[in-house]
Amino acid sequence: MVDQVTLARVNLFAVLRTLEGLPGHDEETRKIANGKREVIQFTVGGVGKARLAVGNGGIEFMPGGGGATINLWFPNAAALNAMFAGTGNPIPIKGLTKIAYLKGPFTTLTDRLTHYLRAKPELLKDAAYRRANAELSLYTAFYALSEIANNDPDGKVNAARMADGGILISTSGGPAVSVVATGGKLETKKGRAPENRARMVFASLDDAGALIRGELSAYMAIGTGQVALGGYTPIIDHMNKILGLVPRYLS
Amino acid sequence: MNTYTYPKSRELFMRAAKVIPGGVYGHLGPAEGCFMPIDAYPLFSSRAEGSYFWDVDGNRFIDYMCAYGPNILGYNDPDVDAAVKAQMKDGNCVSFPTAKMVELGELMVDTVDMADWAFFAKNGGDTTMFAIMIARAATGRSKIVLTRGGYHGVAPWTQKAGHPGVTAEDIANNLYVEFGDYEGLERLFAENRGKIACYMATPYHHPVFEPNRLPPDGYWKKVRELCTREGVVLAIDDVRCGFRLDVRGSDAHYGFEADIECFCKALANGWNISSVCGKEWLKEAAGSVMYTGSYWLSAVPIAAAIACITKMRKIDSAKVCTEKGKKLTSGLVEAGKKHGYELRISGEPAMWFMDMANDPNFDLHQAWVSECVRRGVFFTNHHNQFINAALSDEDIAFTLEVADEAFAAVSKDGPASARKGR
Numbered sequence: 001m002v003d004q005v006t007l008a009r010v011n012l013f014a015v016l017r018t019l020e021g022l023p024g025h026d027e028e029t030r031k032i033a034n035g036k037r038e039v040i041q042f043t044v045g046g047v048g049k050a051r052l053a054v055g056n057g058g059i060e061f062m063p064g065g066g067g068a069t070i071n072l073w074f075p076n077a078a079a080l081n082a083m084f085a086g087t088g089n090p091i092p093i094k095g096l097t098k099i100a101y102l103k104g105p106f107t108t109l110t111d112r113l114t115h116y117l118r119a120k121p122e123l124l125k126d127a128a129y130r131r132a133n134a135e136l137s138l139y140t141a142f143y144a145l146s147e148i149a150n151n152d153p154d155g156k157v158n159a160a161r162m163a164d165g166g167i168l169i170s171t172s173g174g175p176a177v178s179v180v181a182t183g184g185k186l187e188t189k190k191g192r193a194p195e196n197r198a199r200m201v202f203a204s205l206d207d208a209g210a211l212i213r214g215e216l217s218a219y220m221a222i223g224t225g226q227v228a229l230g231g232y233t234p235i236i237d238h239m240n241k242i243l244g245l246v247p248r249y250l251s
Numbered sequence: 252m253n254t255y256t257y258p259k260s261r262e263l264f265m266r267a268a269k270v271i272p273g274g275v276y277g278h279l280g281p282a283e284g285c286f287m288p289i290d291a292y293p294l295f296s297s298r299a300e301g302s303y304f305w306d307v308d309g310n311r312f313i314d315y316m317c318a319y320g321p322n323i324l325g326y327n328d329p330d331v332d333a334a335v336k337a338q339m340k341d342g343n344c345v346s347f348p349t350a351k352m353v354e355l356g357e358l359m360v361d362t363v364d365m366a367d368w369a370f371f372a373k374n375g376g377d378t379t380m381f382a383i384m385i386a387r388a389a390t391g392r393s394k395i396v397l398t399r400g401g402y403h404g405v406a407p408w409t410q411k412a413g414h415p416g417v418t419a420e421d422i423a424n425n426l427y428v429e430f431g432d433y434e435g436l437e438r439l440f441a442e443n444r445g446k447i448a449c450y451m452a453t454p455y456h457h458p459v460f461e462p463n464r465l466p467p468d469g470y471w472k473k474v475r476e477l478c479t480r481e482g483v484v485l486a487i488d489d490v491r492c493g494f495r496l497d498v499r500g501s502d503a504h505y506g507f508e509a510d511i512e513c514f515c516k517a518l519a520n521g522w523n524i525s526s527v528c529g530k531e532w533l534k535e536a537a538g539s540v541m542y543t544g545s546y547w548l549s550a551v552p553i554a555a556a557i558a559c560i561t562k563m564r565k566i567d568s569a570k571v572c573t574e575k576g577k578k579l580t581s582g583l584v585e586a587g588k589k590h591g592y593e594l595r596i597s598g599e600p601a602m603w604f605m606d607m608a609n610d611p612n613f614d615l616h617q618a619w620v621s622e623c624v625r626r627g628v629f630f631t632n633h634h635n636q637f638i639n640a641a642l643s644d645e646d647i648a649f650t651l652e653v654a655d656e657a658f659a660a661v662s663k664d665g666p667a668s669a670r671k672g673r
């Protein structure tokens with residue numbers, strides 16, 4: 001079952017956040033990121049706030065509210081989810097003149113992100129695309145994992161079983177994230193966290209991409225060594241149960 | 252000492268993964284089996300004999316997992332296998348049971364102290380489910396009490412909320428208590444008076460990942476009295492410990508009497524049969540529950556069980572395994588000490604659990620176990636190990652030599668986490 005508040009948090013704090021990494025892979029995004037700075041604030045009733053700063057050479061995601069040049073308001077989780085599903089529009093409450101920005105550059109950004117996250121077989125033949133897809137999907141999936149752990153009913157029971165400490169998810173020579181549990185709540189951090197007690201190491205970024213796209217079975221990958229597990233195994237076991245819920249929210 | 256490599260295992264795994272979910276699923280597979288790091292482990296066996304198995308690459312291992320318990324007398328025990336061969340000539344799965352079923356029933360009742368009757372099935376999980384159904388049929392109550400971290404199989408009610416394929420309804424009648432916490436159990440019984448059908452627990456606490464715990468002094472005696480007072484069926488899941496601690500049942504070993512006792516693993520030295528034994532007052536209820544399966548009364552495994560029980564009694568296999576376990580584990584501890592490691596042994600010597608002090612993330616332990624495996628001693632990382640009666644003094648000596656070398660390798664290279672620089 002998909003919980004709407006969890007889905008909204010996944011959309012806001014995982015999918016939108018992944019835009020941060022997009023300039024590193026995409027020329028069109030870089031052009032927009034090199035343009036004039038805009039700070040878009042998302043306010044979602046019953047869910048929370050987040051801001052996305054685009055411009056001055058980069059994209060920055062900031063959880064929580066603050067100063068903004070464009071304010072988007074969604075009465076509830078379902079309204080935000082409708083926008084992400086392409087079936088609804090936000091209600092701008094400040095900077096009505098900025099609608100052009102939303103319809104133009106911002107829509108381009110989300111379209112470019114969709115292009116990289118929704119992989120098509122022919123696109124995957126290109127090494128640069130494959131790399132972008134794998135890296136961006138890795139971040140999205142593990143950011144989503146923490147939101148699911150903290151909000152989805154099944155996610156919460158599994159997260160409650162996790163001892164304090166972190167799990168390093170890394171790819172040989174590629175990106176790494178850490179999922180850190182504290183008192184049964186999870187937080188995903190970029191890179192290596194000092195709290196890490198266990199590790200899940202992908203033999204290559206390609207393997208990570210294949211696993212997240214569902215082309216490679218996790219259990220098989222453990223047997224072939226494409227994923228190596230080690231350290232304090234019980235927290236990995238519990239995390240994997242939550243990882244199994246991620247496709248419910250990202251498909 | 253040479254260290255092993257496993258090219259044929261890898262090749263076979265790739266074939267398996269194409270047609271079998273996960274390649275090798277469950278506890279015999281690399282994920283549940285915690286094969287870490289994977290390259291230290293074989294994935295397929297080709298044959299077995301006594302205390303050994305050989306993998307598909309021809310490497311020999313002393314097998315301290317004993318197929319996770321069934322191997323009690325040694326693989327291919329000649330007496331059990333002779334009984335199997337003789338029975339195969341006469342038939343196996345037929346429209347009627349044979350006299351052997353009655354013979355095995357009589358033998359179980361004669362062997363297991365608490366048993367007034369015996370019932371046969373295939374797996375351990377069949378027996379724990381049946382125990383719960385009998386308790387519900389006999390008491391007319393729904394709830395069951397289980398211990399946190401206890402393992403009773405894979406049926407939905409034995410699993411956890413939020414796990415794949417398990418619904419909230421599947422576990423709605425479960426209550427949980429810590430093993431050994433008598434006051435907690437008493438409180439739970441009081442809060443749910445008249446609603447609890449059964450308290451199910453293993454004779455001692457043998458979870459994965461954490462030191463195993465023997466029952467505290469007086470625990471079972473008090474629990475026995477409490478269950479009788481509250482009309483709750485006391486069901487002992489002896490699937491893993493059964494016959495390894497005491498051929499009379501592990502309740503007898505710890506000085507109490509269960510109402511229902513579940514047996515499986517060591518019952519027939521690897522032949523597929525399990526058994527539920529019970530007290531007279533539950534016999535009617537047991538007969539009333541519709542419970543059966545295609546192969547449950549097949550004669551070959553029954554013949555194997557008769558031969559196995561007979562031999563376990565004759566050689567006192569529980570005592571043999573316990574003594575060998577003590578000898579081996581004290582040697583392992585010494586080997587660790589020599590290299591500055593504190594290997595901790597817990598649980599019962601015939602099926603001991605081990606981990607290391609000052610190793611909160613298991614890195615040292617996983618590194619040491621993998622170095623043992625590479626040298627032909629099959630331990631597993633976070634599950635209890637098992638002794639079988641065919642284990643020889645030479646096997647123990649060889650194991651200690653390997654353990655020593657493995658500790659030396661760990662000292663030299665450091666734990667996996669440090670070595671891989673990840």
Ligand SMILES: Cc1ncc(COP(=O)(O)O)c(C=O)c1O
Nearest residue numbers: 374375376402403404488490491
């Ligand atoms: C204590 C205990 N109960 C039940 C079971 C389930 O037995 P099976 O796997 O034969 O169904 C096991 C198996 O490991 C066990 O150890």
